[in-house]
Amino acid sequence: MVLVAPRPLLQPAHLEVAAAERSSGREVLALLRGDTAARPRFDPELAGGLRAWLEDAAFDVVATRGEHAPPVFLGPSQLLGSPAGWRDDEGLSDELVLSRLVHVLFRQLVTEGRFDHPLRDALDGLRASGAEELVRQIESLPPAARASLSETVASHAANVREMVPRFAPGWMPRTNDRVAIPLAGGRVVLHGSFDLLVGLPQPGTASLCALGLSTSGPWARERRSLHYLALLETLRSGTPPFRLALLESATGRYGVEDVREEHLRAIASHLSAWLATGPHG
């Protein structure tokens, strides 16, 4: 990591903090921008090599499952384990609901630069996104539970507002950018979503930054998830993002790091091993 800032923000910042006072956001932005001359360079053959490695592992999966088995879709939860507290076997967990709400606010902040009432805005955003069922569940919570959720969302929202920089439109910020990489002729699909990508793609040059938002951690798992997405971007466009930022909304902690080839090789090695032994049959 270039920097991890364990900020003393367990007490959430006040909601009325003005955008101009977002000191953490300014720091994150400066770290993302960095020294343009010092941006890492990547071997143009890297993407091809990583793909060949994963294709070999994926064809082993196909050999095990059979040629005509339906495609396997593998995301970070299957490959790296679920974030803390996530489960959906007995309905959505509180942590998963919180994550959905905070991510809606994150998108709103990036796109519009502000939100007014965190829970209400998040519910409006979810409803417009077609998640009416989830909105109904939240709205039908008992008053005490709903008040508690509202308070928790406000706490995360305050930290998000503190940490998320204001990106100039020319940085081309885009949220929820989905990546899906078919392997073995589409019979194994690795997928994931960048919470935020910024930068203009440039042929042969690593020119993007990626930001991930974690609501529940653990930090190490979320960091690996970003490495996984960087790998998928390498397979999609030929080059990874050159820098990654991880923002933790529960605490206000954030970290920024350069992407290195060893990160990509390590996560590809993990995927390859997982495909060889994982419960995908």
Next chain:
Amino acid sequence: MAERLTDTLVAPLAGVDPSSWGAALQEAKGILAGLAVRRAGAGPFRVTGHEIRAALSSDATDLAGQRPFAWSARTARRALGLAAVRQLVAGDARSPVEAVRARLEESCRWAHDGSPCASQLDRWVAGLPPAGRVAVGAEAVTWATRLWCALDWSALGSAPVIGRDRWWDSPHSALLALRGRAEVRTDRADLVVLSGPRRETVRAELALVTLVEALRSRGSGVPGRVVGWWPDSGRLVRVEPEPAVLTLGAEAVGLVLAGSGAPVRSAA
């Protein structure tokens, strides 16, 4: 990615033998005329790439089981994103964020003024609370940014057409119409933005675009190639304008109308 996709769109087209093309077009027209006659008396039928995918793919049951259409950030993103890219190409906006914001404001203005320009989408957007509108905008910004950044627009030549679907109405039956959907149209190629997994039906879906162009052509001109692009994976599929593509498209339409899931003859 921009380099590779743009190169594919602007690459010179291989020559097509006019007599072979003309014969294939006549054959396709014959197939469609027969279909139209057989459908006479039934309800109107509009064939799009989606119908071809639903009819021919093994996941037809899943597609058929989809919920009825409703506006959401996801279903609105293409229309709003295309409007944004149109503004960017015209130089009326400097970034996707700015272009989408302008389009959303236009929706609200039209809906509130009762403008005849207001579509169902505009009225839905105008009725959303501010945070809902931002969520819709965020989804459209991502869609538009991916397309905008995927191409070297200056290399595409004279003003590309953004997001104009083209229809062919059967002269034999007012009940049958075919739709060719493409997000970017140039002199040499049509770009179709694809979603969902890679699938065997994609060539037939794209052949429909070629077929509609050929059917609409008044002369003996051969349309450009059709390039399908998955933004999620960066993958491309090219369908060159060959006589066999017309046959593939017409047969696919036939299978849609027959309600058959039989595999399409692999002609392209």
